[in-house]
Amino acid sequence: MEKLLHSTTSRTSLPDCFVFPADQVPPATSAAVSLPVIDMSCSRDEVRRAMLDAGKDLGFFQVVNHGISEQALLEMAAVGEEFFRLPAEEKLPFYSEDANKATRLFSGTTYETGGEKYWRDCLRFAYDFGAGDRIKDWPDKPRRLREVAENFTVLTRGLAMDLLRLLCEGLGLQHDYFEGDLTGGDVTLDINHYPPCPNPSVTLGLPPHCDRDLIAVLLPGPVPGLEVVYKGEWVKVVADPTVPHALVVNLGQQLEVVTNGVLRSIEHRVMTNSAMARTSVALFVAPTEDCLVGPAEKFLSQENPPCYRTLKFHEFKRTYNVVKLGSSINQRTNLRNTQKEI
Template sequence: MENMIHSTPSHTFLPDCFVFPPDQVPPATSAVVSLPIIDMSRSRDEVINHGISEQTMQDMVAVGEEFFRLPAGDKLDLYSEDINKATRLFSGTTYETGGERYWRDCLRFAYDFPVGNSTKDWPDKPQRLREVVENFTLLTRGLAMELLRLLCEGMGLPLDYFEGELSGGYVTLDINQYPPCPNPSVTLGLPPHCDKDLMAILLPGQVPGLEVAYKGDWIKVEPVPYAFVINFGQQLEVVTNGMLKSIEHRVMTNSALARTSVAMFIAPTEDCLIGPAEEFLSKENPPCYRALRFRDFKRIYNVVKLGSSVNLRTNLRNIQKEI
């Protein structure tokens, strides 16, 4: 628990373990981008009119912030550096590789959909945390599945293509806390990466920090009130044989304001074999990715640098020796 960043009221200097060489923290361009907005009231990137109430979104952020304000003793039993533990509190994550540390605290939940048995391991403080998190998780998962059905309709896949094993793994929900940082220019909240799952639904909060890679630059994302940011995961890129790209993104810190974000991830089951769908293959368009079971993909995700779309395409052609 001594590693928790948010537990210290103020930080006057940045420990060396959080400092990166300048080439690993290139500044973003001065441009601020508004992501394309999807208005789901008309179809029923950023999604508005999605059917999840503003109150539900406010409650989710509020209960997360309330948790991080709890006394250290109320959080002690949750703290763990075991990356295989489903529900845990951790800090300065090493991102499962290397020794770098990032300016982020995270409370992570796992939800066994549709059974929900995993909630017994969830913290019981604050009092309404379990109810708020479970409600938010179920609603955002429903939104993700609706978006996947719309993608299927647009791409010519069966509408239920992503039902079952492709989306049947544990739903993971992260409440991220990025405390004020004494020197944001030399550190990161999260490193450049692509999400390894199928899809992520992000409630980014109103304090800027999210940046996306675009044409060799980093672009700051302008928050839109009560809008979700949708991140396509690498499994969606594999299934579509590269038609839909998993966008590389990172999180920067802020010297004056704390930032709270909430991310929900849809993942395949561990045994799910994932490769390009036949609908995207032809003689002129051969498979760009090798089929892998999701557990094997996760195991080698960092070992062979699958964290970006370019490395994903390069390495999944010749990865059998790593399994």
């Protein structure tokens, strides 16, 4: 299992494939941004307004009183960390470099347009809500991983759908606009593990990117690492320790497309840490492969023409994949331009 970063002995230097030119790893400013905290126990009107404000500005926010129990969150975090502590031989059957394999363990993601590798190991699950035995290909160790991960997946997708309905109400869309094919694709659950890194200043855990899906919900863990582009600069995202059991919500590229740019999908990246490992869990809700995604009529007029072409989701992903991720702080703009109406 030498290809898994966390399974190798501690390194004192980085292999060349993990080292980026300085202009591709610009340091974050000394400023930091606290994500807006949205209390879902407030009135629907208050929650809608807060979500729209955050979605138009930062594209990220935290939710509390979201209805997912503390126990479910703690168990998910615990089994994720426990998986990466398993002996190498127990993880080996799930390792694959085939990006088309729905459930797999992989490392050092390499994007199509370059040979860069990122300081991350990832256990990825696919969950098809329309299938029978949805978890038969999932790892069966640690003992409760399947049970805990499935429970977290079902609960968190339910939360994501609630958030989308609230956004519909706030945007003036039909409340079920995102039901059906727009959210009917496989749900993806990533358990990301970023081992301690000998030189965090010259590498990345994940490159600058905008999520290609509709919406993502993140269980972040206690070790920081998320950075976002805010007002043209990279800034660190800081968690408020007085807000326990918050989940981070990230609006994906498809929401920006549907709202014709009213809501923003913000470029973000993950930095590494020299002293501590970081483990996070991210759930992504996406359209079906053949779903046509484009700006909703609600956001179009003679004065406000479409900013994006209407594409099938699999076509969008192909466009997304050929954009060189991590190339510059303008990645989001570059990606948007490839999708612009012509």
